[in-house]
Amino acid sequence: MNDDELITVLREQRGTITMDTPVEQIIGRGRAVRSRRRLPAAALATAVLATAVLTAAAVTAAVTALPASHPAGTHDAKLAAWTVVRQPGDGIVVTVSELRDPAGLQSTLRADGVPASVTFTGQGNPACQGYPGTGTQSQRRLLLGSVATVRQGSPNVMTIYPAALPSGAGLAIAAAMQNYSGPRDSIELTVSLVQASPRCTGS
Amino acid sequence: MGTQGLDFAEFYRKAKDECLLTVLVSVGDRDTAQDLVAEAFARAWASWRTVGRHPAPTAWVVRTALNLSISRWRRRRRELSVADPARIADQPAADPAAGGPVDPTVMTALLRLPERQRQVVALRLFLDLDTAGTAKVLGIAPGTVQAHLGRALAALRDDLVPIRKESRS
Numbered sequence: 511m512n513d514d515e516l517i518t519v520l521r522e523q524r525g526t527i528t529m530d531t532p533v534e535q536i537i538g539r540g541r542a543v544r545s546r547r548r549l550p551a552a553a554l555a556t557a558v559l560a561t562a563v564l565t566a567a568a569v570t571a572a573v574t575a576l577p578a579s580h581p582a583g584t585h586d587a588k589l590a591a592w593t594v595v596r597q598p599g600d601g602i603v604v605t606v607s608e609l610r611d612p613a614g615l616q617s618t619l620r621a622d623g624v625p626a627s628v629t630f631t632g633q634g635n636p637a638c639q640g641y642p643g644t645g646t647q648s649q650r651r652l653l654l655g656s657v658a659t660v661r662q663g664s665p666n667v668m669t670i671y672p673a674a675l676p677s678g679a680g681l682a683i684a685a686a687m688q689n690y691s692g693p694r695d696s697i698e699l700t701v702s703l704v705q706a707s708p709r710c711t712g713s
Numbered sequence: 714m715g716t717q718g719l720d721f722a723e724f725y726r727k728a729k730d731e732c733l734l735t736v737l738v739s740v741g742d743r744d745t746a747q748d749l750v751a752e753a754f755a756r757a758w759a760s761w762r763t764v765g766r767h768p769a770p771t772a773w774v775v776r777t778a779l780n781l782s783i784s785r786w787r788r789r790r791r792e793l794s795v796a797d798p799a800r801i802a803d804q805p806a807a808d809p810a811a812g813g814p815v816d817p818t819v820m821t822a823l824l825r826l827p828e829r830q831r832q833v834v835a836l837r838l839f840l841d842l843d844t845a846g847t848a849k850v851l852g853i854a855p856g857t858v859q860a861h862l863g864r865a866l867a868a869l870r871d872d873l874v875p876i877r878k879e880s881r882s
Contacts, residue, residue, distance in 0.1 A: 511874055513866050519873065520838055523816040527737060529729040531751050533722045539751065540758030651748050662784055 535652050542656050542671060545599055594618050602670045606630075606685045606697050615683075616712065623672045625680030625711035627704060632686030634702070638710035641679045641703035650703075657681070658701045666697040680706035721761050725754055728771045731840060736778045738835035741824050745782075753777035772842060776850045779832065822872035830865035833858055 511519075591610035595603045602622055604615070609630040616628040627635040657674045658681055661667040665688070670681065681701055688698045704710055729750065737746040753774045757764045767773050823831055829851070836847040837858070848855040 511870060516866055516870055516873070517838055520819060520834070520869065523819045524734065524839055527730060527734045527743075529733040529747060529750060531729075531747065533725050536725060536751060536754045537721070537758055539755035543755050544759040651744075652751055655752070 531649060531652065535649065538674075539652055539656050542659070542674070545601065546659075546669065594622065596622060597669075600671050600673045602672065603667065604670065604683075604699075605667045606699060607666065609685055609687065609697065612685075619670070619681075619683075620712060624670055624675070625706040627680065627682045627710045627712075628685075629683070630685050632684060634682050634684050635710055637707070638680075638682050638704040639707075641676065641705055654701070654703055657703065660699050660701065666699060668699050668701060676703075678706055679703050680711035682710070720765055721758050724757075724765070724770060728774065729754065732771060732774050732778065735775050735835040735840045736782075738820075738823050738839065739779060739828065739832045740782055741831075746778075749778040749781050750774070752781055769842070769846060771840065772836075772846060772850050775836065775840060779850075818873065822869050825872065826865050826868055829853075830861045830868070833861040834865050834869075837862055 591608040592604065592606045592615050594615070595605075597603060602619070602624065604619070606615075612628040612630045616626050619626040619628070627638050629635055653676070656671065657676075657679075658668055658670045661669065666685070668683070675681075680703075682704045684700050685697055686700075688696055732750050732753070733746055736750050737743060740746050740749065756777055757770065757774050764770050764773055823834060826834070832851060833847060836842045836850055837844070842850065844855045844858050848858045851858070
């Protein structure tokens with residue numbers, strides 16, 4: 511069998527495969543991609559300034575969780591354990607820099623309309639139950655991707671789109687230190703959809 | 714849905730299965746491939762003014778999906794799971810005339826190839842890109858594409874021809 515015959519056989523026997531994701535779902539995910547891209551730096555700066563007052567409580571909570579070695583009065587925002595910044599539009603950017611005060615992050619997110627269970631142990635809250643989504647595994651991943659995405663290249667930063675949360679759903683957010691072979695360890699966030707409940711995401 | 718949406722929807726309808734097959738051959742796992750292709754199409758929609766005028770938008774989607782696959786691999790610092798060839802081989806054979814699923818014999822042979830060779834086979838033979846187009850998508854030299862294709866065909870011939878002889882006897 512020469513190359514041409516083999517290529518013919520491969521093309522004939524490749525069969526067909528159907529992608530069953532509806533175009534509406536693709537477009538919904540595309541809207542989330544576009545909203546992330548179109549955020550101009552100036553708007554981001556304005557947003558950071560405008561939300562500074564709103565996030566002051568969160569920063570304060572984080573600063574109180576600093577290691578004891580930090581002297582009082584050096585309240586540098588860069589040292590915050592985590593920050594929550596609401597973007598213009600729908601997105602909420604969560605950055606976890608230290609694994610401290612998960613309860614504070616959880617209540618801050620709840621105040622922003624996101625029922626969430628936050629753990630910094632690498633393990634999820636055992637009281638949480640997965641959100642009973644419909645469709646294939648890929649469709650469920652698409653749904654999760656439209657609600658929350660971890661930033662590429664920055665595994666400790668995620669964006670949440672509260673408007674995309676299905677009714678009765680919440681987010682389980684787990685952060686843990688990953689031991690890479692690179693120059694330093696890094697915090698990695700994982701997120702999944704759960705059923706919102708008092709025991710899981712709080713009241 | 715505006716004009717942009719209509720154009721994109723038509724493109725999606727025509728290209729989605731072809732893209733899925735190409736990416737599936739590259740990554741070896743149906744769910745992973747479908748997720749990568751969905752994300753790539755979502756990015757195509759988000760940049761449709763540019764992608765819609767691209768000379769080969771299907772190749773753009775496939776390249777984006779493959780780049781995403783690499784990014785995820787780097788992020789997770791572990792190998793992408795590839796379907797077990799033995800498990801695929803146990804599935805009932807497809808009927809090409811009926812437009813059935815991917816032939817398990819062919820898929821098993823493809824999954825035995827190194828990843829780059831699988832990508833070249835998928836782009837050259839299944840997506841019908843020429844050597845230059847395949848080289849551009851993968852970011853390698855045209856000569857490297859031909860070398861990978863030559864090695865892949867040699868390996869596939871060794872894998873597939875004995876099976877075809879057995880099935881005839």
